[in-house]
Amino acid sequence: MKTSKIITTLLAGLPTTLTLLVAAFSLATLLGIGLAWLNLRANPLARGLARLYLGLVRGTPPLLMLLLAYYGLPVLLKTVGINIDHWTRLTFGILGLTIGWSAYLSEAFRSAYLAVDPGQLEAARASGISDRHAFWRIIVPQAALLALPNIENLLIGLTKATSLVYVIGLYDLYNQATNLSNQTAGVDQLKIFTILALGYWGLVLLIEAGFRQIKKRTAKRIA
Amino acid sequence: MVLEVHNLHKQFKGKEILRGVDLTVGAGEVVVIIGPSGSGKTTLLRSLNFLEHADRGQLQLKDQQIDLAKPTKQQVQWVRRHTAMVFQNYNLFKNKTALQNIAEGLIYGQGMARQKAEGVARAALDKLGLADQADAYPAELSGGQQQRIGIARATVLHPEVILFDEPTSALDPELVGTVLNDMQALAKQGQPMVVVTHQMWFARNVASRVVFFADGRVVEEGAPADLFAHPKEERTRHFLNSLAENY
Structure with missing residues (x-):
């Protein structure tokens, strides 16, 4: 099989992979922030x-x-009267990954928040700055930077985990590759999966390069 | 009186840290608190701007009389807006430049317009000879520079009183002089200050009044010349005799 045919076939799965990655990671970030906030409450129920x-x-x-x-x-x-049978597979894929990664991300946020030196909050208070302003202008920006290495790891982990959506019948990069391989009874299997691996490596390298840039520009602000 | 504290009490988990402290700061006065480590000096200072919450005590700042045990949120905020603090570990905002560190309290504590606040901050840096560090982040500055900016951050707020919590204790010895210099200049301008320090040079030469503090209470206080030369209490004598400079 021609390499170009393999590449075009796999690329047909790229939009699904990227949609899963971006949508699930964004939603998981929001949910993770909420969870971290709950987890940091003094209220034992929360x-x-x-x-x-x-x-x-x-x-x-x-x-x-x-x-x-x-x-x-x-x-x-359905037991509480809500019908979601009409949701697309993609929606369920995003949902499943969002739930999982929200938990990992919330721990990344929580530990980063706790890692910001509390002396700076005291300094803000002593200067007459309200807790709300101190939180948004001093604590959160530093916590976000402190969380970067963990966020990067989790984003890379999710990139690879998107390949699991074959179990619910979504055609992402990985499922396109399996499908193509099955069509030729596995003759081109190694070639197809090597190209697939290169695809994931490329994605991960891009993510790493992006994070390297951010870290380089912001390193001075948390040292 | 600028500031007056009466009968301040504070416990940590059943252990008495402050046992009825009285303290006054008059206009233009520099009150230096000396005493052994662990005697409660820092807790005393931190109780004045509610970084610690006292169990009992009265605070008078300007015309306001405040119950230290039960302050309202407004009173806490009011006290913090009329005082400022300099910390042992500087506590500069790490995600802000030197200039922003100084301007932040003016903008978000006192509601000054950003442009004006940055102008004030720039002038303060100029005066310190640190204008070229305006855009540097704390991580790029030496401890001495960070603390001098910490002092500027407090000074520009024109507080009724500035609280100094061992401002030179974390500094390399060769950087201590620059920071004490800034503090002395500030004292000469008549800025009321309460300074907790182990720098006896500062206590001897800059203080209007020295307070010897031990075991959670004021043991004795007086003009530096009197207190250092003729301590009345045995506890004070013992402390002064054990200082390194007397060996």
Whole structure:
């Protein structure tokens, strides 16, 4: 099989992979911030809820999470009268990955928040700056920078985890490759999967380059 | 009186840290608090602007009388807007440049317009001879430079009183002089200050009044010449005799 045919076939899966990656990571970031916030409350109920969610989600293999989202969630929601049968596979794929990564990200945010030196909050207070301003102008910007290495790791992890959506029948990079390989009874399997691997490496290298740029520009602000 | 504290008490987990402290700061006065480590000097200072919350005590700042044990949110904010603090570890905002560090309190504490605040901050840096470091982040500055900016950050707010919490204790010895210099200049301008320090040179030469503090209370206080030369209390004598400069 021609290399160009393999590449074009795999590329047909790229939009799905990228959509999953961007959508799931963005939503997981929002959900993760909410969870970290709950987890940092003094209220034991809020903290308990956040920890229960983290425990369950972090203990569930991503593959299983996708299956549960696709097969389990519609059944669960039907018991309370909500019908989501008409949702697309892509939506379920995004949902499954979002739930999983929200837990990982929330821990990255929480630890970064706790890593910001509390002396700076005191300095802000002593200068008459309100806690709200101190939080948004001093604490959050530094916490975001401190969280960068973990965020990068999780984004790279998610890039690879998007390949799991084949279990719910989505045609991403990985499933395109498997499909193509099956069409030729596995004759070109090694070639196809080598090209596939190069594709994922390319994505990860791009992510790493992006984060390197951000870190280089902001290193002075958290040292 | 600029500031007056009466009968300040504070416990940590059942342990008494402050046992009824009285302290006054008059107009233009530099009050230097000396005493052994762990005696509660820092806690005393931090109770004045509510970084610690006292169990009992009265604070008078300007015309306001405040119950230190039960301040309202407005009172806490009011006190913090009329005082400023310089910290042992500088506590500069690490994500802000030198200029922004000085301007931040003016803008977000006192509501000054950004442009004006940055002008004030630039003038303060100029005066310190640090104008070329305006855009440097704290990580790019020496400890001495950071602390001098910490002092400028407090000074530009024109507070009723500036609280100094061991401002030179974290500095390399050769950087201590520059910081003490800034503080002395500030004292000469009549800025009221309360300074917790182990720098006896500063206590002897800059203080209007020296307070010897031990075991959570004021043991004795007086003009530096009197207190250093003729301490009345045995506890004070013992402390002064054990200082390195007397060996």
